[in-house]
Amino acid sequence: MGSRRFLPPVLLLLLLSVIASAAASQSLLRMISENQASGDSDGLYCDSWRLSEETNNAGYWGTIPARCLQFVAEYMNGDRYALDSDVVAAESLAFAQTVQVAGDGNDVWIFDVDETLLSNLPYYAVNGYGSEEFNETTFDEWLNLAKAPALPASLRLYEELLGLGFQIILLTGRVEAERNATEKNLSFAGYHSWTRLILREASDIGKTAVAYKSEKRAQLEAQGHRIHGNSGDQWSDLLGSPMATRSFKLPNPMYYIQ
Amino acid sequence: MGSRRFLPPVLLLLLLSVIASAAASQSLLRMISENQASGDSDGLYCDSWRLSEETNNAGYWGTIPARCLQFVAEYMNGDRYALDSDVVAAESLAFAQTVQVAGDGNDVWIFDVDETLLSNLPYYAVNGYGSEEFNETTFDEWLNLAKAPALPASLRLYEELLGLGFQIILLTGRVEAERNATEKNLSFAGYHSWTRLILREASDIGKTAVAYKSEKRAQLEAQGHRIHGNSGDQWSDLLGSPMATRSFKLPNPMYYIQ
Structure with missing residues (x-):
């Protein structure tokens, strides 16, 4: 700690x-x-x-x-973070079950990666739970270990969505250079069968997360995809045009990305 | 606590x-x-x-x-609702203080009315805190009494925003027929000096709150107003295009308006 x-x-x-x-x-x-x-x-x-x-x-x-350091540490390690995440996943699934999946491969659910599918809590637990300035060097070392565990509620939701026939598209602020480590980590955590993993290309560097992710959602829609659900721990995963039919905000009191 | x-x-x-x-x-x-x-x-x-x-x-x-009936009753009557509201107001003010107010009468802050400026807690306290279906007859009787108190944090914020030179525009789902009772109640609760009070006209009946309020924000922008802040207890007060520069969601665990 x-x-x-x-x-x-x-x-x-x-x-x-x-x-x-x-x-x-x-x-x-x-x-x-x-x-x-x-x-x-x-x-x-x-x-x-x-x-x-x-x-x-x-x-x-x-x-x-x-x-709020002690509060955040207790929240992240206690029952509340787990239950808050469970409730978001349950509400996401309840909505997903109302969607008529056409079977044409265009019914899409978008997931962010960090603090959405994967938990970096082991890293933040030894780096002040968001009380310290972000350190890109040590975070990249952690990222390249590819050992971040799954958020349990998200992994269960992910499996349920696959079972319902959704195409899963992963849209992350991580960069292309981190593709291998990211794929390795997702597999390590138990994820499989995603349709696409979208990372920032050179032309995306410097864009805000809202701008970058909105552009990618617009491209997906232009390709004929129907974005039913979007799960992310940051408002910048969810806001901007176009939005998914339903957006789901996972809890994250440790950091904010614009 | x-x-x-x-x-x-x-x-x-x-x-x-x-x-x-x-x-x-x-x-x-x-x-x-x-x-x-x-x-x-x-x-x-x-x-x-x-x-x-x-x-x-x-x-x-x-x-x-x-x-959750007991939980909601305790939340609404305890310290948490008051403090949650105080923190939203403080964050709203912190943002407002960063705005360069031009003095041309076009720097606008929008407030919703119910559960934003006025509290209907006295009504909901005797009507199940949102555990009962909405009863238009008894709510209209309450509304026409024009005795809803101010949310204290919102009244303080309102005064601060007037002091900073913002034009205050009230945008409510209430209908034109309720204008007199609404103005009377706002004055009773201590509000004054708003620029406009916008209520649903006949042509707005049947629209969702998101559609109605977005249209009104679009009209305000078309008239040259810059909508810096928007305060409401419903996401339907805040979402939709155009949005204010910053939107502030006040707590309300008693009801949801689409």
């Missing part, structure tokens, strides 16, 4: 005194979000923060709030 | 054994969503259900899950 950082008491007192003096003149709303006294209120605040990032209210954020 | 519920060990073992025996033959995913053992597990399940409806994963739902 990564290092846990807490404010030393002296620094905390200093912070509180700054807050107290600023409170009279500053916005109450900003106070609530940024400067609320720490301690037992952290859990309540962090639960609200998690809802806000899951609903995309928080907008872009670089690292998790410092006071 | 709301009580945190954990599964007693015996129940957990029972649940695990049921899951294990059923996993081989049945869809585990359906089991989790529909047949999970009731009792203390309700809190954990209902928390996941609430996340799923707040993220729009649940899609359309008519009434809340029966097992």
Whole structure:
């Protein structure tokens, strides 16, 4: 488990005194979000923060709030992350079962890869659960090990969708150079029989995830595919035009991709 | 702070054994969503259900899950609804403060009315917190009383946005016949100085909320307005083209409007 950082008491007192003096003149709303006294209120605040990032209210954020490190660690390792993921998968399947699959190979379900099919929790558990700036070097080392486990709920959903006759298309922000490691990891985790694995080509580098993924969905539709479902842990997997008939947001309180 | 519920060990073992025996033959995913053992597990399940409806994963739902009645009642009356609303308002304001307001009267913030500016909690508290089918007759009686209180976080945000120079446009699914009662109620709750209150006209009846509200946003943009923010408790307040620069989803686990 990564290092846990807490404010030393002296620094905390200093912070509180700054807050107290600023409170009279500053916005109450900003106070609530940024400067609320720490301690037992952290859990309540962090639960609200998690809802806000899951609903995309928080907008872009670089690292998790410092006071929420313990909360995020407990969430990711406890029953709640697993059950939240189970419920998303159950709702995805309930919708999938209402789709008339034509059998012409054009009924598509899109999955993102990281934190959707594969879990990088073993990496983030030793790298601060999103409390540290993203380190491309160490993450690439982890990626190339190709040992990320499946998210259990997603693997079960994936199998069910194959059984219903959907074509599975994987659409990831990973780059072409990572194709081999990605395919190896997906197989290691138990995935098989996908129709296509789409990664960023040279021409996609620098595009936002929303732009890149929307373009790819538009191309798929232009090729005659009907995109019924889209599963991703980032709003940038799901938003933008065209959207799938139904989009499913998997939980991820560790990082945000624009 | 709301009580945190954990599964007693015996129940957990029972649940695990049921899951294990059923996993081989049945869809585990359906089991989790529909047949999970009731009792203390309700809190954990209902928390996941609430996340799923707040993220729009649940899609359309008519009434809340029966097992979640107590959960929803406690959520709405406890600290969590208030704090979740505070955090949304704080994030809305943080974004609003980054907007360059031109002073030409075209910098707009859109608010929905019910469960966004006004709280109908006094009505739902005596009508099952979303566990009963919507009753238009009794709701209209409540609406015409014009006594719904403000959501405190929204009222504070509203005042801050006026102070920043935004034009406030109210866009509601209520109909023109309810204009007087709506204006009276907004004033009663402390709101003032809005630029326009847009209600459904005869030609809007029968449209989905997404279609109606998207059309109105398109008209506003065609008139030269820049829609920076949009606050609503329903995804149908926020989704559809065009969208605001930033959309803010307020919590509402009591009902879903398409």
